[in-house]
Amino acid sequence: MHITKFTIDKTRLLPILTKKLSSVTQSKAPKSLSNRQLFRQILPPHETLREIEALNLGKPRKRNSSPFKKKVNIIEKKKLERRLGDLTLEQEEHLELPHLSFFAGAKIPTSFPPERVQELCFVGRSNVGKSSLINALADTTVVRTSDKPGLTQQINFYAAGNMFNMVDMPGYGFAYVKDEERLKWKELIEIYISQRKTLKRIFVIVDARHASTPEPPEPKLGLKIADKEFISMLDRKNIEFQIILTKCDMVIAPDLARRHTIVKEQLQVYKNAIPQPMMVSARRKAGIYKLRKLLLTIIGGLERAREVANKKKEHRLADINNKSKTPLHKILKKFTNKKTPRYFYVKRKRERKSLKKE
Numbered sequence: 001m002h003i004t005k006f007t008i009d010k011t012r013l014l015p016i017l018t019k020k021l022s023s024v025t026q027s028k029a030p031k032s033l034s035n036r037q038l039f040r041q042i043l044p045p046h047e048t049l050r051e052i053e054a055l056n057l058g059k060p061r062k063r064n065s066s067p068f069k070k071k072v073n074i075i076e077k078k079k080l081e082r083r084l085g086d087l088t089l090e091q092e093e094h095l096e097l098p099h100l101s102f103f104a105g106a107k108i109p110t111s112f113p114p115e116r117v118q119e120l121c122f123v124g125r126s127n128v129g130k131s132s133l134i135n136a137l138a139d140t141t142v143v144r145t146s147d148k149p150g151l152t153q154q155i156n157f158y159a160a161g162n163m164f165n166m167v168d169m170p171g172y173g174f175a176y177v178k179d180e181e182r183l184k185w186k187e188l189i190e191i192y193i194s195q196r197k198t199l200k201r202i203f204v205i206v207d208a209r210h211a212s213t214p215e216p217p218e219p220k221l222g223l224k225i226a227d228k229e230f231i232s233m234l235d236r237k238n239i240e241f242q243i244i245l246t247k248c249d250m251v252i253a254p255d256l257a258r259r260h261t262i263v264k265e266q267l268q269v270y271k272n273a274i275p276q277p278m279m280v281s282a283r284r285k286a287g288i289y290k291l292r293k294l295l296l297t298i299i300g301g302l303e304r305a306r307e308v309a310n311k312k313k314e315h316r317l318a319d320i321n322n323k324s325k326t327p328l329h330k331i332l333k334k335f336t337n338k339k340t341p342r343y344f345y346v347k348r349k350r351e352r353k354s355l356k357k358e
């Protein structure tokens with residue numbers, strides 16, 4: 001017989017086979033469930049799933065332009081609606097926040113600006129997306145963001161018109177900076193949070209992907225140790241806070257609902273936690289209108305924001321109506337000899353229709 005290095009030596013294989021068999025028999029005995037199995041066993045409530053679908057929060061499904069695949073998508077949506085109920089939630093109000101501008105940065109407590117208007121602050125582990133969330137809320141890019149943890153290294157104050165301030169904090173937990181620097185940030189954040197009289201609410205930002213990563217020193221499921229330490233500190237000091245799950249566009253809908261459920265359960269221990277965690281995606285601007293409405297309600301500026309939104313809508317309508325009175329082809333003729341393309345008329349018609357719908 002020709003022997004190669006791939007020829008199976010039965011005498012060597014036997015111990016391996018017996019070992020495998022023993023492991024199979026062992027697995028029949030009751031064994032503690034893995035984190036993944038525990039996670040899969042969670043049944044999220046229907047309303048959470050419905051909210052995620054309606055606000056378009058989960059990881060986007062692949063959209064296909066082929067008519068067959070479109071039909072499949074429609075059928076899937078209908079199936080979901082049968083299971084979860086109507087997926088159109090209460091109409092989202094298209095509210096806007098006032099113009100955002102940077103006005104102060106503080107590395108030490110003595111550099112905090114005077115307490116004039118109400119403030120909302122955003123805290124969380126480094127790189128969870130605090131700065132990006134402020135940008136998305138104010139529909140701007142004034143706040144600097146980075147994919148490296150530890151970009152925001154001081155408390156930054158941003159004025160939203162003269163209505164209120166949004167405060168961006170450095171992150172706690174891992175960051176590409178020295179340990180002593182991080183300790184300084186921690187002290188600074190604690191001083192700000194416990195001494196600021198104009199502070200109306202603390203939003204603790206949690207990365208939706210991390211809400212259940214189980215690494216050995218971390219708890220099996222749910223919030224990370226750094227988050228738990230921070231919110232326990234808030235609870236000891238009797239300071240109210242609310243959790244916001246960000247980067248929801250990176251988690252598939254059922255898993256996101258499970259993570260939301262875990263976090264909600266864990267919050268029951270904290271007496272100063274607002275029980276309902278919010279879900280957003282700063283990148284896809286999902287859930288942002290809902291959060292904006294909440295901010296405005298806390299500040300007491302909801303009515304003013306509604307008035308501004310209505311005025312803007314009226315102006316836009318009037319603009320379109322005025323434009324349509326002077327035929328576009330006459331305006332264009334001044335500059336060119338060409339006829340007005342049909343495209344312009346269709347576009348205007350569509351704009352008018354969508355405004356009426358709003």
Ligand SMILES: Nc1nc2c(ncn2[C@@H]2O[C@H](COP(=O)(O)OP(=O)(O)OP(=O)(O)O)[C@@H](O)[C@H]2O)c(=O)[nH]1
Pocket residue numbers: 124125126127128129130131132133144145146147148149150151152153169170171246247248249250280281282283284
């Ligand atoms: N996919 C996705 N990425 C996001 C979202 N929000 C933020 N990011 C990304 O996350 C990274 C970190 O965002 P930052 O806003 O700088 O995070 P931060 O919490 O301010 O970080 P530090 O200032 O370092 O504490 C950036 O690369 C963002 O583009 C989101 O909703 N979805």
Ligand SMILES: [Mg+2]
Pocket residue numbers: 130131132144145151152168169
């Ligand atoms: Mg930042």
